[in-house]
Amino acid sequence: MDLRFTPEEIAFREEVRTFFRTEIPAEIRAKVSEGRKLAREDYVTSQRILNDKGWAVPHWPVEHGGQSWSAVQRYIFMEELMQAAVPLPLQFNCFMVGPVIATFGNEAQKQRFLPRIKSLEDWWCQGFSEPGAGSDLASLKTRAVREGDHYIVDGQKTWTTLGQYADWMFCLARTNPDAKKQAGISFLLIDMKTPGVTVRPIITIDGRHEVNEVFLDNVKVPVENLVGEENKGWDYAKFLLANERTGIARIGMSKERIARIKRLARSTPAGAGTMWDDLDFRSRLASVEIELKALEITQMRVVAAQATRDPTKPDPASSILKIKGSELQQATTELLLELAGPNGLPAQRDEAGHNDMESLFAWADTAAPTYFNMRKVSIYGGSNEIQHNVIAKAILGL
C-alpha cells in the first residue's frame, strides 16, 4: 500500500496543471470560477485547445483519439482540470454519446461522428428524460416507428441541458410498444435541424437558461442513425449512465470553490476585520474540507479498484461518490452564500457600477444563483434517494 503518487504521476500532474493554467484563456476560467454564464464559444474554445493537445477525450479508445493513461492519470487529469476552473469537456459529447458510439456504433458512425464529437464541431445534447418520468427513466413514452429507411419519432424530452446550442441529440425512443418497460427502447441520433424538432427554454431557479424542453413532432430519422441493435437501447443507456455517475463527485470543483472562498474571505469585511478572522466560519469550512478530503481518498480507492473491474458494469461504490459528492458541492455553495451575506441579495448590481467598497462584493452577485443551481446535483443523474436505494439493494442486500 502506498497512497502517494509516484514521481511519474507527480510529473504528469505538473504537466497538465501548467497546461490548463497557461493555455486555457484566463477569462474563461474566471467565468467558471465565479459562477458566471459561459457562452457557447467559451466551451468550444476551451475544448478545441484540449483537442489540439489530444486531451479532449483521454478516456476514449486510443484509436479514436484517446490516451493510454492509467486510471490514476485520468483521475489526476480531471481533478486538475476542475481545480484550474477549466470548463469540463462537454459531457454529452465526450462522456456520453462518444463512448456509446465508440463501443456500440458501427464503423460508419464512428468515422462520421467521433472526430466532430471530440472537436465540438458538433454539439450534442441528451434526449433521455421525459415529463412525468423523472428517475423512472424507463417509463419513457417517445415513440419511433419504422417507415422504410426512416424512423418517425414523436414525443417530448425535457431537462435537455444546453439543448439551445445543440446540433445533434442522442435520444431514447420506444420502438416496440408491446415489449416490457426496459425492452423495446432504441438509441437514435437526431439532427436538431430536422423539421419537427422544437426547443423551448426552461428558466431554472438561478434565473438562467440552462435546460430545455425538446418537442419531437413527426421527426424523420434515417435508419443509419440507429446505434447498435433496435430495441437494445436500454443497455447502451445503462452503460452511458454508469459513465455519468463516476465523474459526478466533482471533487476538484468543490476544492476550487473552497480555495476561492478562502481567498474571498480574506478580503470580505466583517466586524472590525474580515471573514477570515471568524473562526466559527472557518471551522464550518474546515468541516467541509475534511469530508471532501475523505471523499477524495474514497474516489481514489474507487479509481484504483477500476483496474480490476468489468468496465461495462457500474460500481455501486460510485453511488457513494454521488451522494457525498453532491452534498459537498452543495455545502460549498452554502458557505459561499453565507460569505456574501446581505451583499448576496442583488441580482444585477453591476448595472449601477461600484465604488471601492461595493467592488469588494462584485463577486457576490453570483453566490445565490450558484447556490440555487447546485440544488440540482442531488436530483439529476439519479436522485440521491435513488442512489440510496441502489446501495441498499446492490451493496447491503436489503
Place this chain on the structure above:
Amino acid sequence: MDLRFTPEEIAFREEVRTFFRTEIPAEIRAKVSEGRKLAREDYVTSQRILNDKGWAVPHWPVEHGGQSWSAVQRYIFMEELMQAAVPLPLQFNCFMVGPVIATFGNEAQKQRFLPRIKSLEDWWCQGFSEPGAGSDLASLKTRAVREGDHYIVDGQKTWTTLGQYADWMFCLARTNPDAKKQAGISFLLIDMKTPGVTVRPIITIDGRHEVNEVFLDNVKVPVENLVGEENKGWDYAKFLLANERTGIARIGMSKERIARIKRLARSTPAGAGTMWDDLDFRSRLASVEIELKALEITQMRVVAAQATRDPTKPDPASSILKIKGSELQQATTELLLELAGPNGLPAQRDEAGHNDMESLFAWADTAAPTYFNMRKVSIYGGSNEIQHNVIAKAILGL
C-alpha cells in the same frame, strides 16, 4: 392572543417552584440532576411528599385525588417539577395504570388500587412489550386462559422498567387467540408475588439495572383483576399510550440539563480559561436552547389546544413533541459528554478519591452513562421512525 402567563399562573408557578425546591430533599434532587442512580426509597420519599400535598396525581379525576387545574397549570407543574430535578411521580403508577383504572376499572378496583397507586404503597410496572414485538406491540404472544375464577397466564415480557421494585404489573395478554391481532387482548393486573412470576435483570448500555425481563409461567390471576371487558384491552392500552406520549418531550428536563451544563462549563478548565470561554461550545449549546425554546412554545400550543380536543384520542401533534423532544434530550447529553471530555472516560473514578483538580470533574463520571442511557428516548414509547409514520399518515395523509 396572549402568550404570557396570567398573574394567577405566575403565582401558581412560584408556589410549586418554591415547594419543589424546599420540600423535596436536596440530596434526591441532586441525584436526578447529576444522573446518579436513585434508590427505590428516593422515589417513594419524593412521591409521598407530593402525595401529602395532594400533588402526586393532579391530572386524575378530582374524586380520586386529582386537582381541578387547567391544562396550563398542569403544564407549569410538570415543567417546574422537572426543572427542580424532582423525580417524576412514578409514570407506571400515576400516568399509566392509575388513569386506566380510574377510567375503565370497576368500583372495587378503584377503591382497592387507586389510593395505593398515588401514594406509591404499591409500585407498578408495565407488562406490554415482548421479545420480538418491539414497536409492533399488538403482535404480543402472552396468553391468558380462563379457568374458573382465574386466568392462567403464560408468556414473557421485556423492557420492564424498574420491574425489580414492583409489587404489581399491569399486563396485556391474549385472551382470544382466534381474534385478529388487536382484538382478543385483555388488560390484567398481576401481583408480582404470585408464584410463576420471575424477574431477570437486563443491564443497559449505561451499565445500570433499569429494565428487566419478566417471565410468566402458569401464573394464576383472579378474574377480578381484569380491567374493563375481556378482549377490549387494546383500547385501554391505546388510551394509556396516548397519555405516555404527551409527556415525552421532557422540556423541563432538557432545560435543567442545559442549566447544569452552563454552571459546569464555568468551572471546567479549558485552555487558559474555562469551557464557558469557548464561544464555539456555547454556540452549539445556544443552538439547542433555541430549538428547545421553539419546542416549548410548540408544547404550549398543544397544551392550549387540549382544552378543545377529545381527551381519549391522541393528538398527532404529540408525535412532533416526541420526535423533537427526544432529539433535544439526546443533544443535551452529547454536550454534557463533550464538556466532560477525556475526564468522562472513567467509570468509577471515585474509588480512588480526588484532589482539588479531579474533584472539579467528579461530576464527569455520569456524563457517558447519561449519554448512553438517553439513546433510549428515541426508541421507546414508539420509536421516532414510528412517530414519523404516524405523522405521515394522520397529519399529512400520505
Place this chain on the structure above:
Amino acid sequence: MNFDLSDEQALLRDTVQRWAATIYPGLEQLEAARRAPLGFLENRWAELAELGLLGLPFAEEDGGFGGGPVELLVVAEALGRALAPEPYLASIVLGGGALRLAGSQAQKDALLPGVIDGSVRLAFAHGEAQARYDLNDVATTARAVEGGYRLDGRKSVVLNADAAQTLVVSARTAGGRRDEAGITLFLVPADAPGVTLAPYPTHDGGRAADVVLADVFVPTEAVLGPQDAALPIIERIIDGGIVALCAEAVGLMEALHELTIEYLKTRKQFGVSIGSFQALQHKAVDMLVALEQARSMALYAAMMVEAEDAEERRVALSAAKAQINRSARFVGQTAVQLHGGIGMTMEYLGAHHFRRLAAIELTFGDTPFHTRRVASEKGLVGAD
C-alpha cells in the same frame, strides 16, 4: 396563555388572505406585478391602503389603527403565503417603524397621512456594504452645517428604495465607524439634490437599491429621534423587521409544504404515487416539524418584541430569527429535493418560495450571527 386570535385579528387574517389569494392566485399574476418598474403595481398598494393595512401599526391619534405585533404577524404571514411583492416590510414595518418609534409629532403629522393613504412610501437606508449584519457599523457621515447637516456615504441593498419618496437614513454624527454611539437618523427626500439611486432586482424577485449620498443637505428638522443615540431605535426598527420576516417565512413554508404534500400525492413514479415511499414521507414529516418549530418562534418573536428588558428582547429575537433561518433552509431545500427537476424551474411556484426563503436567511442576520448573539448573552435557559 392563549393562542387564539381575537375576532378582530381573525377578521384581519381572513381579509388579507382573501385579498392575496384573489390578486395573486398563481405565478402569472405574480410575475406580471414583478415586471412593473417598481416590482409591484401601485394600484395594489392603494388597495392595501383601502384595506387599512398601511395604517395598521400606527397609533389611532396619528390616523392609524393601533395594531401590535400580533397584527403584524397575521398580515406578514398572509402576504408571505402569497409571495405578495408589495413593499410592506420596507415602507410600513421599517420606514414606518422609524417614524413610529422616533418621529416627532410634527414629523408624523407631515408624513403619516401620506403613508397611511398610500401616497407616500418610505424606505430604510441603514445597511452598508461593509457592515454585514452589525447595526452599529455606519460609515456614512452627517456634518453639522448652518441650518442643518450635509450627508455623505453609500447605503447598500436598501429594500424598495426606488419606490420611496422619503428615505430614513442613518449617518454618523460622531465617533468612529463601529462605535455604538454617534449615529443619528435623518429624513431625506428621495429627490434631494445629491441623492442617487442605483436600483436593481434581487434574487428573490424583489427590488432594492444602493443609495449614494453626495453632500446632501437636510435641515435640522430632518433629524429623526435623538442626536447621536439612534442605535437603540435602529435595533427596535430591525426587531420589527425580524418579526415580519419570521411571520412571512412561516407563511412561505406553510405554502411550500402544502405544495410539496400535494406533489407527493399526485406525482407517480414506478407506477405508484411517490408519496408512498417511506423515505420521502419521513422527509415531508421533518419539513412539518421544522415548520411548526418556526411557527412557534414567530409567535415568540411577536410576544417578546415589546419586552422592556433590552437583553431579554435581543436574545429572544435572535433566537427566533436563528430558528426561522434554520427551518427556512431545511424546508426550502427539502421541498426542491422532493419535487425533483420541476422544483428547479422558475415555472414552478414553489421555486419562488424557495428563493424568497433563502433571501430571508440573508436579511437582518444569518444563523451563525444570531446563534452567536444568543450564546454571547445569558441565553434562553437561566443557569442560576
Place this chain on the structure above:
Amino acid sequence: MNFDLSDEQALLRDTVQRWAATIYPGLEQLEAARRAPLGFLENRWAELAELGLLGLPFAEEDGGFGGGPVELLVVAEALGRALAPEPYLASIVLGGGALRLAGSQAQKDALLPGVIDGSVRLAFAHGEAQARYDLNDVATTARAVEGGYRLDGRKSVVLNADAAQTLVVSARTAGGRRDEAGITLFLVPADAPGVTLAPYPTHDGGRAADVVLADVFVPTEAVLGPQDAALPIIERIIDGGIVALCAEAVGLMEALHELTIEYLKTRKQFGVSIGSFQALQHKAVDMLVALEQARSMALYAAMMVEAEDAEERRVALSAAKAQINRSARFVGQTAVQLHGGIGMTMEYLGAHHFRRLAAIELTFGDTPFHTRRVASEKGLVGAD
C-alpha cells in the same frame, strides 16, 4: 498510488483477524477477559508476543520487525473489530512509541526486549485533568536534584497504567503550565517510591488510572529524549495513537454495520423483515457512507503520519480524527437506533462497539478540537 496490501501485510491482517476471531468469538469470552484484574488476560498478551505483534513497530536492530503505519493500521483495525481488550494502544503504540521515537540506545536495550517478549508493559502518563486535549498543558513538575529529578503531580486517565511496569511520564522542567517549551519525558518504574496508582474501569470496558507522583526520585538516565523539548515528540506519540484509534474505529464500525445489516435482515416486525422499510434502508446506507469516509481517512492518517512537514502532518491527523469522530458518532448512534431496545443492552455485542466508539471520540481530541485545528492552520485545500 496503490491501495493493495503487500503479501506480508495481508498475511499479518489474516493472522490477527484469525487470532481475534478465535479468542473473542463472542461477548462471553470478551467479558471473561475484561473481568480479569487488569481487564485482560496475561496469557493473551503472551500470545500477541508470540505472533510478533508486540515487536511490530520497532526497528529490526532493536529486535523488532520494522513495521510502519500501514502495519499498525492493519493490526489496530483487526483488534478493533473484535473489541480485543489487550493494551496494545497503551503499551506498544504510546509507551512503545515514546521509546521508539526518543529512547537512547541504552534505554531501548534495557526495555525493548521485555516489551517485545511481553514481560514488560509500558503506559504513557501524559494527560492531566485540566489539560483536556491540549498536549502542551502539563502542570506536573520535575525538580533537578543531585543525580536526577524529583517528580510531583497527577496524571489523569492513564490508559492501562495498572498493567504497566514502566511509565513514560511527562513533567515540566521549565516554564509555566501551558508553555510549549519546558516539558521533559521520564521513564518511571511503576513501583518507584512515591508513585501511587488509582485505577478504575472506563466506560468502554477498558481500564485506566490516575497516577499520583509525590516526590518521586528518578536518576538522570531516566530522561527520555531531549530536556525541555519533549512536546514535538509527545505530538508524534499521540499522532501514532490517532492512527491506531482511527483504524480501530474503522474495525469497530465495520463490525457494527455488519451486525446492523444482519439484524435488519432477520428481525421481523409487522410481518416483514424491518430491512424492507425504506427509511431504515436509507439510514443503513448513510452508515455505510460514514464508514467508507472513515476508512478513507484512516488510510490518510497512516499515509501522513510520517510526513516531514509538521504543519501538514498536524492538519492531516486532525482531519482524520475529526472525520473518524463524526463517523463514529453517527454509525454508533444509528446502529443503536436501528436495533431498537436490544441495541440498548449490554447483552448485545453491538452495544459494546457503540460504547467503545463513544470513548474513541473522547480520546486524543474530539471533533470541535480537531476541526478547529484544521481551521486555524492552512487547512486541506490551498488557496493560492
